[in-house]
Amino acid sequence: MSQVMVVTSGKGGVGKTTSSASLGAALAQRGQNVVLIDFDVGLRNLDLVMGAERRVVFDFVNVVQGDAKLAQALIRDKRVDTLSLLPASQTRDKDALTEEGVEKVIDELREKFDWIICDSPAGIEKGATLAMRFADIAVVVTNPEVSSVRDSDRIIGMLDAKTRRAEAGERLDKRLLLTRYDPARAARGEMMKVEDVLEILAIPLLGIIAESPDVLTASNMGAPVTLHAPASAPAIAYAEAARRLLGEAVPFTAPGQRAGGGLFSRLFGRKAAAA
Amino acid sequence: MSLFSFFARQRSAPVARDRLQVLLAHERALSGRPDLVAILQQEILAVIARHIPIDQDKVVVKLDRGRQVSTLEIDIEMPDEVLAKS
Numbered sequence: 069m070s071q072v073m074v075v076t077s078g079k080g081g082v083g084k085t086t087s088s089a090s091l092g093a094a095l096a097q098r099g100q101n102v103v104l105i106d107f108d109v110g111l112r113n114l115d116l117v118m119g120a121e122r123r124v125v126f127d128f129v130n131v132v133q134g135d136a137k138l139a140q141a142l143i144r145d146k147r148v149d150t151l152s153l154l155p156a157s158q159t160r161d162k163d164a165l166t167e168e169g170v171e172k173v174i175d176e177l178r179e180k181f182d183w184i185i186c187d188s189p190a191g192i193e194k195g196a197t198l199a200m201r202f203a204d205i206a207v208v209v210t211n212p213e214v215s216s217v218r219d220s221d222r223i224i225g226m227l228d229a230k231t232r233r234a235e236a237g238e239r240l241d242k243r244l245l246l247t248r249y250d251p252a253r254a255a256r257g258e259m260m261k262v263e264d265v266l267e268i269l270a271i272p273l274l275g276i277i278a279e280s281p282d283v284l285t286a287s288n289m290g291a292p293v294t295l296h297a298p299a300s301a302p303a304i305a306y307a308e309a310a311r312r313l314l315g316e317a318v319p320f321t322a323p324g325q326r327a328g329g330g331l332f333s334r335l336f337g338r339k340a341a342a343a
Numbered sequence: 344m345s346l347f348s349f350f351a352r353q354r355s356a357p358v359a360r361d362r363l364q365v366l367l368a369h370e371r372a373l374s375g376r377p378d379l380v381a382i383l384q385q386e387i388l389a390v391i392a393r394h395i396p397i398d399q400d401k402v403v404v405k406l407d408r409g410r411q412v413s414t415l416e417i418d419i420e421m422p423d424e425v426l427a428k429s
Binding site: 213214217218221222225254257258259260261264267268 | 354355356357359360362363364366367370371
């Protein structure tokens with residue numbers, strides 16, 4: 069049974085595209101068949117972060133409008149052969165994607181892939197609502213910063229109202245991915261702590277990605293951080309988040325600390341399980 | 344910089360958390376509905392306008408959303424000549 073997963077946030081620049089690429093790669097590295105769809109029509113970037121920018125021939129809009137077959141537009145990753153990308157179009161026509169067209173493409177992808185990861189554009193306009201429309205699971209990417217948390221709250225409200233699952237009265241699995249977290253600043257009271265953000269947004273935790281130079285380096289190189297620097301802290305955190313998506317009970321470790329099932333792990337293990 | 348302001352600046356995270364909790368409690372209550380405060384403001388002004396002319400430039404509306412209680416303050420300037428005529 070395939071899973072459609074939207075990676076969303078409301079606010080721009082919090083790490084949606086980076087997280088889509090890293091979670092997708094991490095799932096593919098565990099043998100899952102994964103396709104990443106870039107929903108940011110007009111501002112395509114997932115191809116660049118994935119290092120596939122020179123291989124784009126056809127795009128999502130071409131497929132939706134029937135100008136290209138899905139198989140022609142999909143770009144197979146050169147490093148992990150179970151990972152594919154469906155790039156966004158660079159067209160400026162905001163109405164290029166239609167709900168019927170997107171549904172048809174997603175239905176076709178469901179036959180071939182275990183995970184269909186929809187990288188949402190920022191904002192709450194049509195692109196963002198289409199990206200979440202058919203989701204079975206939503207990853208809400210949030211920075212520990214007031215405007216990001218507020219926008220995430222707004223997006224959670226939309227996930228509960230405007231998705232197919234919500235309209236049908238079915239459960240939509242929502243998880244929080246806290247990115248650009250700085251444990252040292254949080255400890256000094258300069259940044260909201262993980263538990264503050266969890267308490268405010270009240271959805272279960274998927275992972276904590278600490279602020280790290282490895283993330284920028286990986287994107288400079290055109291590779292998801294889980295492929296470019298697998299031993300780095302963000303790569304480990306993304307890989308653990310991917311295992312949680314696969315249903316494994318991976319204990320939470322505080323960024324900057326070694327795994328060991330301390331108070332932190334017990335606290336969030338319980339919170340994540342209870343939510 | 345005093346010692347107090349040094350610590351106040353360092354511990355900004357609890358302020359962020361508290362501000363968000365108050366704000367989001369209001370935003371969640373209002374989601375999907377028109378802003379109650381905006382409706383109240385319009386209707387109160389309409390009632391007053393039935394009796395005296397209101398200069399929209401002389402109306403000051405202030406809203407303070409608190410954790411327990413919110414206040415809507417509508418300050419309407421009524422010139423003496425307007426009151427004398429009515």
